[in-house]
Amino acid sequence: MSDPKSDKEASEANVYRHYTTSDLPLFTNPEEEEFTIAKTLYSEIQSNYRHLADIRFKLLGFVPAISVIAWAQMLAYVSITDLMMTVVGFVIAFLGFRVTHGLRIYDRRNDELYDDLISRGRKIEALWKIHTGIFKGRKKGVQKDFMRGFINHGRGLRLVYSSVYLGWGLLVLWYGIHCILQLLHLKNATA
Numbered sequence: 001m002s003d004p005k006s007d008k009e010a011s012e013a014n015v016y017r018h019y020t021t022s023d024l025p026l027f028t029n030p031e032e033e034e035f036t037i038a039k040t041l042y043s044e045i046q047s048n049y050r051h052l053a054d055i056r057f058k059l060l061g062f063v064p065a066i067s068v069i070a071w072a073q074m075l076a077y078v079s080i081t082d083l084m085m086t087v088v089g090f091v092i093a094f095l096g097f098r099v100t101h102g103l104r105i106y107d108r109r110n111d112e113l114y115d116d117l118i119s120r121g122r123k124i125e126a127l128w129k130i131h132t133g134i135f136k137g138r139k140k141g142v143q144k145d146f147m148r149g150f151i152n153h154g155r156g157l158r159l160v161y162s163s164v165y166l167g168w169g170l171l172v173l174w175y176g177i178h179c180i181l182q183l184l185h186l187k188n189a190t191a
Contacts, residue, residue, distance in 0.1 A: 020119075020122070021119060021122040021123040021125075021126045021136070022116075022119040022120055022122070022123045024120075024123070034127075038124050038127060038128070041120075041124065042121065042124045045117050045120050045121045045124070045135075046121070046134065048113075048117055049114065049117045049118070049121070052110050052113060052114045052117070053114075055110060056107060056110060056114075056157075059103060059106075059107055060157070060160055063100060063103055063160070063161070063164055064160055064163065064164055067096065067100065067164050067167055067168065068167070070092075070096060071167055071171060074089055074092060074093070074171060078092070078175075080174075080175070080178040080182075083179070083182045083183070083186070086175055086178045086179050086182055087175075087179055089171070089174075089175035089178075090172065090175035090176050090179055093168055093171035093172040093174075093175055094172050096168045096171070097165065097168035097169060097172055100161065100164050100165060100168055101165070104161045104165075107157065107161075111154070117135075118135050118138070119135075121133075121134060121135030121136070122135045122136040141155075
């Protein structure tokens with residue numbers, strides 16, 4: 001007979017975990033060797049899951065680092081006193097913003113694929129009657145940071161990408177304003 005106290009503790013621990021699985025069936029022909037197929041599929045799910053996580057961590061390292069280096073180089077070498085250089089600064093900043101946005105779109109699509117892999121992995125773990133596995137029973141984010149927001153991947157990604165967007169956006173504004181000021185100065189000088 002199970003201990004009521006340990007059952008209650010296990011139930012409370014489950015509140016902070018994800019156990020939902022996909023409604024999609026794993027097999028169309030249940031007579032096939034399900035376990036062997038599921039084992040192969042599970043291995044592929046784990047491999048793809050690791051691959052997507054690897055891409056995410058590389059993007060999270062490279063996007064802000066390369067952006068900060070580019071910003072420093074632009075501010076040091078792209079003069080705002082020469083109209084042509086100011087236009088070049090504006091174009092580079094605008095392209096940096098667009099590239100960042102493209103990478104964010106790519107990362108958001110990876111989020112969808114990532115979530116789908118987790119759901120499929122949970123389905124196989126449910127089929128195998130695994131209570132808490134790699135995918136089924138993953139801990140939910142319950143801790144909060146100093147801004148009182150839950151600590152999770154999505155929030156971290158939003159903070160990183162919004163900071164990079166802000167940096168590129170400020171440079172677009174900086175060089176854009178200086179382009180306009182220089183054009184007004186040229187117009188007044190020729191009038």
